[in-house]
Amino acid sequence: MHDFRSDTVTKPTPAMREAMAKAEVGDDVFGEDPTVNRLQEVVAWRMRKEAGLFLPTGTMANQVAVKCWTEPGDEVLLERRSHILNYELAAFAVVSGVMPRAVEGERGILRAAALAREVRPKSYLFSAPGLICVEDTTNMTGGTCYPLEVLREIREFADEQGIPVHLDGARLWNAAVAQKVETFEIARLADSVMVCLSKGLAAPAGSVLCGTTEFIEKARTWRKRLGGGMRQSGVLAAAGLVGVNTMVDRLAEDHENAKALAAGLQGTKFRCETPETNIVIIDVRDTGRDPAAILAFLEKSGIRAVQADAARIRLVTHNDVGRPAVEAAVAAFRAFKP
């Protein structure tokens, strides 16, 4: 089986397993796990933020950020297809009591002008805009990256309005590699940033939330309150450190493989744009079949993918699917007879 369902399926590398076995650990709720502390420092430095906090998942890191920035009754401006809005089980409503104000982006990329149209003026009738969330790379809109000038415009707009910006950088590493920029060049345009270790970097679990020291202190309280204080989590942080230190540059290979996959589908009824990073979204409408039927056919041919929406399926390239797996996927699509 070649598993293209997500880069979350990546298994920890032998170097990670070795680092995990040897990791120095302590009780992280007391702030005493040296490996967790090291990971937090390394990632905060990579983002050029004052401090970092290791959390079990990207979802918890995003939700802790929303909680720290907002008051109940606020609005959160985010892209219509974003992860925080669509794949976190309405946690922002449950945990933070906030309302989403969904804004349409172009291939998932928000623009300051679109946000400006949606921000409601101060009024006794309206809830206040409490936070802007951007997702880079975008997930369900095909791994697209925010051009730096677009993020700069959003930053300026947010400053004018006095609204903080949170960056869901689950795949920020991919964005930096694809755009040939340093992660901090992107991260510095947001007030808080969350990055995942468990996706393209192949670590088994964990995300790091970064921001000012004051913000991270507040986030630490919310992490514990929500049950994310993990004790000897240095065994996980050790794998994360291997990911951050050795697995970022190789993401370029995943991007090349995604492009090869898209190129292999040209001339078929499977429509897709050239991916910028490692996510390939394929529109299956021209086949006249629904995504479930296509996924079932692919599964029988040894290829796993997921449904993105009513018309599209998603394949993600990663460390555990190389060029032969991509060739097998192209062959499977080409063998499909509607």
Ligand code: TLP
């Ligand atoms: N994305 C997963 C699924 O939840 C859809 C995937 O397979 O792509 N932000 C973004 C942009 C994400 O893509 C994800 C995970 C998260 C946050 C949440 O991270 P985890 O899974 O660690 O909670």
